[in-house]
Amino acid sequence: MLRALIFDFDGLILDTESALIRSYADVHNAHGMPFDHPRFLRAVGHADFTFDPWADFPADHDRVALESERQHIKRGRLELLTPLPGVISLLDEARASDLPVAVASNSEHTWVEPHLNRLGLLDRFAFIACREDVRAPKPEPDLYKLVLENLGLRGHEAIAFEDSHAGSLAAKRAHLWCVAAPGPSTAHHDFAHTDLRVASLAEVTLPPLRQRFEK
Numbered sequence: 001m002l003r004a005l006i007f008d009f010d011g012l013i014l015d016t017e018s019a020l021i022r023s024y025a026d027v028h029n030a031h032g033m034p035f036d037h038p039r040f041l042r043a044v045g046h047a048d049f050t051f052d053p054w055a056d057f058p059a060d061h062d063r064v065a066l067e068s069e070r071q072h073i074k075r076g077r078l079e080l081l082t083p084l085p086g087v088i089s090l091l092d093e094a095r096a097s098d099l100p101v102a103v104a105s106n107s108e109h110t111w112v113e114p115h116l117n118r119l120g121l122l123d124r125f126a127f128i129a130c131r132e133d134v135r136a137p138k139p140e141p142d143l144y145k146l147v148l149e150n151l152g153l154r155g156h157e158a159i160a161f162e163d164s165h166a167g168s169l170a171a172k173r174a175h176l177w178c179v180a181a182p183g184p185s186t187a188h189h190d191f192a193h194t195d196l197r198v199a200s201l202a203e204v205t206l207p208p209l210r211q212r213f214e215k
Contacts, residue, residue: 002210004151004158005094006144006176007087007125009105009112011163012201014081016115017185023074024053027066033057041185083119084183086201091124093206100126100151104143104160106167108132127151139166144174159213161201165189177213179204 011017021040028035033056040053054063094101102125105112109130116122127150134142148155155175162168162178164186171178172193180191181201191197196212198204 001157002099002159002213003153004126005090005099005101006104006147006158006160006171007101008160008162008164008167009103009115010107011183011186012161012167012181013083013087013103013121014115014119015084015183015185016078016081017183019077019081020074021185023070023077026073027070028056030069031057031066041188078115081115083121084181084200086181086204090201090204090206091121095124097206099206102127102129102147102151104129104138104147104167104170106131106137106143138164138170139173141170141174144171144176148174159209162194165191168194179209 007013009016021037024040025035025037036056039051054061054066057063057066091101103112103116105128107130109128109132112128112130113122116125116128127147129143129146129150131137131143134140134146136142144155144160148158151158156177158176160168160171160174160176160178162171162180163182168178168180168191178194178196180194180197181199181204182189182191182197196209
């Protein structure tokens with residue numbers, strides 16, 4: 001029986017990933033520097049992937065100034081973001097069905113919760129697990145296990161919604177049924193291990209999803 005829905009955050013509720021990548025691209029373009037888009041895409045969904053985002057700039061370039069410029073652009077882009085298609089309707093369906101909803105995110109609480117509060121969605125979630133709450137982030141299953149423990153559930157009693165390979169792998173490792181809804185930054189990821197792939201959550205409604213889950 002389906003007893004909970006668990007959402008990723010970045011790229012699933014909000015397309016923060018595209019906004020972050022574009023903020024780097026904007027700074028590169030403003031300074032006439034080449035922008036290696038595939039290199040930035042490789043970082044999406046991987047909390048442990050690190051690289052120098054300013055590697056294409058001369059070594060003596062003021063990187064503090066570059067980052068300050070990017071932060072200004074990023075804030076402007078993020079403030080314009082609204083929930084991705086299908087998110088609100090799915091949350092509404094869950095509320096109408098008294099189905100608890102949680103978040104399992106590789107980002108920090110200080111990132112996730114202000115966004116949810118700005119969108120008026122913070123009170124929709126019974127529990128929010130973020131990367132600082134566990135020993136290992138996704139693709140390890142720790143975040144999902146923490147959510148399940150908090151809700152008093154086992155993996156086979158919940159559906160996870162993810163947009164990345166690492167996130168969906170974490171969900172499956174925690175024995176959840178997983179719906180993949182990749183965005184423009186993760187459409188190239190491998191989702192062969194997931195239970196369902198959709199173009200967006202706008203394709204998902206709770207009754208048929210519950211039927212597929214409970215077969």
